[in-house]
Amino acid sequence: MPDATMMPVLQIVPVFDIRAVLSAVPEGRSIVESLDTDQLITGKERKAMVRILVSHLIEKCGETPTAVMKIALASALINAFPCLNDDSGSGFGTWYAKGRSHHPATGFLEERLRNIRKQLRRSSRGPRPQREQETVPSRIVIPAATISEERAVQFAEWLKNNSQPLAQVEAYMRDSCQYRAGWIRADHSKSIPEVLAMFPRLTTPGMIAQDLSILFAEPAPKLFETWVPLYADKIIRLAKREGKLALPEEQINLDARGEVALMLLPVMLPPPVYKQGRKLVRASVEESKRFFIDVKPVGTNMVEYLEQAKSSRSCPFVLLLEDGMLHSYKCRVKNNQIWVVSQPSAG
DNA sequence: ATCCTGACCTCAGCTCGTCG
C-alpha cells in the first residue's frame, strides 16, 4: 500500500459564479445592475457585495477557506466585473492579497473573513457582558415551588443521608426539584462534582428525567425525539459536505445514525485554543474525540475501568460500549450501550 | 450617547517546504 503522506494532494477549487451568487439576493441584484450600467460600485455597495460573497465562500468552504479558494473567488469577481480590476499585479489585490514577508493576507474579502471569525470566536466564548446576561434569566423560567424553601432544605438533607425507600426518595426529589434548580443556577454555574455532593440522589435512576419533566414540561419529551430524526441527519449531511464523513452516507445503518452523529460532534466542532503557560495549545480532533467519547468493547470490566478513569481522565465524558464495528464510524450497530460518566468514583 | 462594524495594524505561533 502506498504511503499516504507521499500521495499528491489534489485540491478541488470551486468555480464561483459571481453573478449567480449576487443575483440570489435582492441587494446583490441591484449591485449587479449598478455594475453593469455604471461600471462602478459605491462604498456601501462594495461592503454589501463583500458580505454576500464571503458568506457564500463560508457556506462552500467553511470559515477558514484556503488561500486558493480566496484567490479563486477574487479572480472570479474581476472576471465577472472587469471594472473591479485594480492596478495590482494580480488585478484583484484590493479584494484579496496573499500575505508576504510575515504580513498577513489582506484585501476586503480577507478582512471580512477575519471579522466574521472574530465575531464567531467572541460569541462562542460564552455570554457577553451586560445585555446578553440580562436576557438569559428571562428565558429560563423555573416553575413555582410546591413546598416552602425550608421544607425543601429538610428534604435535601434527608436525601443526602438516605437512598431508601425508593418511593420516598422519588417523592422528596420531586418536591425539592425547584429548590435544586435554583441552587444549581445561583452564581451562574456549579461543577458537576459540586452538584452531586449536594444532591447525591441525582444519580438514582430516573431522577434527572423527573427533574427535566418538572422544569421543562413541554420540551422534555422532545429531547430524545428530535436527536435522531432531526439533528443526527443534519450533522451527518454537514459532515458529508465538509468531507469529514469517513464512509459513504448510505453505509450508515439507520440504527447507528444517532451514535455516528454524536461521534461526529468533536470532529465538526474543532477544539478551541487554550494557553498552557506561555504556549498556545490546541487539542487534535483525535484527542478531543477521546476526551468526549471513550469507546470500549462490551464486556469491559466496569469496576476496573472506572477506577482507571478516575486517575486518567476528566469528567464528564461519554462511554460507549460497542458491540460490533462502530469504531471510526464503520458501523453495524447492534447492542451498543452508552453511559455518561460524571464521577468515576461513584461507579 | 452608545454600540456595532469595517478597516488597518501588530504579534505569537503553527505548518510546510527548502536548504545545508
Place this chain on the structure above:
DNA sequence: CGACGAGCTGAGGTCAGGAT
C-alpha cells in the same frame, strides 16, 4: 535531520463612521 523563512491563522488593539 535540523534550521530557517514564507505564508498563514488567531487573537487582540485602535479608530472612524454609520446605525440605533
